Amino acid sequence: MIATEAFGFILGICGVQARIGLNERIGQHFDADVARISGTAPTLDHLQDPRYRDQMHALRERMGALGMAYNSFVNSVNNLVAPVTTIIVALGADIRLLLLLLIGAPASWWAKSTMRWEQEAEDESAKAGRRSKHFADLTTDPVAASELRVFGARDTLLRLLGREAFAWRMPFARAEARGAAFSSGVTVLYVIAAMGVLAWMAHDALHGRVSPGAFATGILVVGQLRDVVGSLQGTVHFLGQTLRTVKRYRWLQEYGATAAAAHSGTTPAPSALHDGLTLQDVTFRYPGADRDALSHIDLHLPAGEVIAVVGENGAGKSTLIGLLTGMYDVSGGKVLVDSVDLQDLSLDDWRQHCAGAFQDHLKLELTAREAIGVGDLEIPDDTRLLEALDDAAASDVLTALPDGLDTQLGPSWPGGVDLSGGQWQRLAIGRAMVRRSPLLLVLDEPTSALDPATEHKLFDRYAAAAKETSRAGGVTLIVTHRFSTVASADRVIVLADGRVAEQGTHEELMAVGGHYAELYGLQAAGYR
Numbered sequence: 001m002i003a004t005e006a007f008g009f010i011l012g013i014c015g016v017q018a019r020i021g022l023n024e025r026i027g028q029h030f031d032a033d034v035a036r037i038s039g040t041a042p043t044l045d046h047l048q049d050p051r052y053r054d055q056m057h058a059l060r061e062r063m064g065a066l067g068m069a070y071n072s073f074v075n076s077v078n079n080l081v082a083p084v085t086t087i088i089v090a091l092g093a094d095i096r097l098l099l100l101l102l103i104g105a106p107a108s109w110w111a112k113s114t115m116r117w118e119q120e121a122e123d124e125s126a127k128a129g130r131r132s133k134h135f136a137d138l139t140t141d142p143v144a145a146s147e148l149r150v151f152g153a154r155d156t157l158l159r160l161l162g163r164e165a166f167a168w169r170m171p172f173a174r175a176e177a178r179g180a181a182f183s184s185g186v187t188v189l190y191v192i193a194a195m196g197v198l199a200w201m202a203h204d205a206l207h208g209r210v211s212p213g214a215f216a217t218g219i220l221v222v223g224q225l226r227d228v229v230g231s232l233q234g235t236v237h238f239l240g241q242t243l244r245t246v247k248r249y250r251w252l253q254e255y256g257a258t259a260a261a262a263h264s265g266t267t268p269a270p271s272a273l274h275d276g277l278t279l280q281d282v283t284f285r286y287p288g289a290d291r292d293a294l295s296h297i298d299l300h301l302p303a304g305e306v307i308a309v310v311g312e313n314g315a316g317k318s319t320l321i322g323l324l325t326g327m328y329d330v331s332g333g334k335v336l337v338d339s340v341d342l343q344d345l346s347l348d349d350w351r352q353h354c355a356g357a358f359q360d361h362l363k364l365e366l367t368a369r370e371a372i373g374v375g376d377l378e379i380p381d382d383t384r385l386l387e388a389l390d391d392a393a394a395s396d397v398l399t400a401l402p403d404g405l406d407t408q409l410g411p412s413w414p415g416g417v418d419l420s421g422g423q424w425q426r427l428a429i430g431r432a433m434v435r436r437s438p439l440l441l442v443l444d445e446p447t448s449a450l451d452p453a454t455e456h457k458l459f460d461r462y463a464a465a466a467k468e469t470s471r472a473g474g475v476t477l478i479v480t481h482r483f484s485t486v487a488s489a490d491r492v493i494v495l496a497d498g499r500v501a502e503q504g505t506h507e508e509l510m511a512v513g514g515h516y517a518e519l520y521g522l523q524a525a526g527y528r
């Protein structure tokens with residue numbers, strides 16, 4: 001007897017452990033899949049789409065429900081099977097007791113309505129939820145915190161956070177209040193119905209048509225029948241929540257498939273460029289924007305050249321880089337890689353042939369080795385990383401790190417080291433230099449955080465790196481506001497208001513005496 005009890009106890013524990021393990025595995029699978037769909041979309045358009053961001057927010061809020069799907073299914077089966085005994089006992093006592101189960105109909109309707117209200121609350125609050133998270137992140141970000149303190153904007157931020165958090169939670173509170181009111185209504189209805197049935201049975205018991213035993217059983221079973229109705233209610237509700245999350249997950253899968261289909265090119269990228277990169281009548285507008293960021297651009301970027309792109313703020317320089325690296329699909333026209341439309345190329349493959357340092361570079365809080373070699377962590381030894389740092393004139397950044405390449409970056413980690421803005425930027429440039437002979441090397445304002453001496457050193461290295469890039473016909477594109485870089489480029493493109501205003505060599509543009517010559521003159525005067 002004791003052995004049987006013990007065996008049952010052990011089996012029970014194993015069952016619970018297996019269920020927890022399975023829940024976790026299912027949850028992890030869904031987490032990984034959602035990250036995969038979001039992270040592997042070929043272009044970045046989805047990250048600009050508010051609909052996508054809202055759905056992702058709602059899905060993240062309920063991700064746990066997917067992990068619990070198996071558990072809720074087992075519970076639901078349990079909830080539906082367990083009441084059978086109660087129903088048999090009620091049936092044995094008096095069939096009229098089963099009338100109480102009819103209350104299950106409004107209870108299920110309650111569950112369905114609650115689900116609808118919850119879904120509406122999720123949709124309605126997603127935007128405020130995202131805003132509230134954004135403000136909450138700002139309060140914990142050290143860079144944001146210092147700027148907010150300087151402007152004395154901390155209280156404003158906290159007020160905004162409070163307002164958005166309220167707007168986020170309010171629809172849920174409303175849905176819950178409606179659900180609770182309706183649930184109380186169902187309970188009152190049940191109590192009235194139960195009293196009615198018991199009064200009817202009592203009347204029959206007084207006239208000898210119902211035995212006292214059956215009446216007593218009726219009194220006992222009435223409470224249990226309420227539990228049957230309640231568990232039916234709970235099951236419909238729980239399943240509804242899971243289904244709703246699955247629906248959002250399906251929406252995300254379809255969205256991912258549509259995004260992938262929009263860029264379905266599979267042609268491998270060439271191993272070398274012969275002609276170069278060409279933009280034919282290219283127009284681009286960001287999703288949701290009301291004007292084009294680039295309009296009717298015709299450009300040829302010859303293989304092997306170092307090309308500088310200049311222009312005032314908002315002229316479209318970074319957008320041009322975004323289109324050449326395939327981050328966005330053009331709205332009109334074509335980008336050609338030699339003679340192949342970028343649309344027909346496998347973007348993954350094309351990006352294997354691109355390298356870049358960007359204006360808003362990442363501060364990867366990893367070890368220095370990982371932060372520099374993140375594009376290719378399989379590199380067998382450190383030689384290439386050290387060469388890349390040398391190309392980026394960033395070897396001294398490494399020398400200053402206490403554990404060299406093993407140093408943990410980021411002050412919020414144990415033993416982590418923070419870097420200055422310029423040091424982070426030079427590591428980012430080092431990262432760009434790890435890939436040898438890319439077909440497109442983009443340096444988007446790579447020197448904005450650097451001092452003039454470092455900048456000068458850096459440009460000598462760029463020239464050497466660009467020569468290596470040009471061996472495979474690679475194009476080096478430097479976006480800059482500093483004209484000292486521009487003069488040594490093979491070609492300068494001047495963008496203004498999303499259009500090509502001028503192009504040519506530094507000497508040609510100076511001779512024309514147009515926009516470029518004017519900007520160059522202004523900057524040169526500033527340095528005198």
Ligand SMILES: Nc1ncnc2c1ncn2[C@@H]1O[C@H](COP(=O)(O)OP(=O)(O)OP(=O)(O)O)[C@@H](O)[C@H]1O
Nearest residue numbers: 048286289293311312313314315316317318319320
């Ligand atoms: N994500 C975006 N969504 C909507 N519009 C954008 C987005 N990014 C840029 N724009 C708009 O596109 C135009 C070109 O911006 P872009 O960043 O390419 O300019 P830029 O020349 O690189 O400017 P800067 O010198 O200030 O870096 C601008 O009008 C800008 O407001």
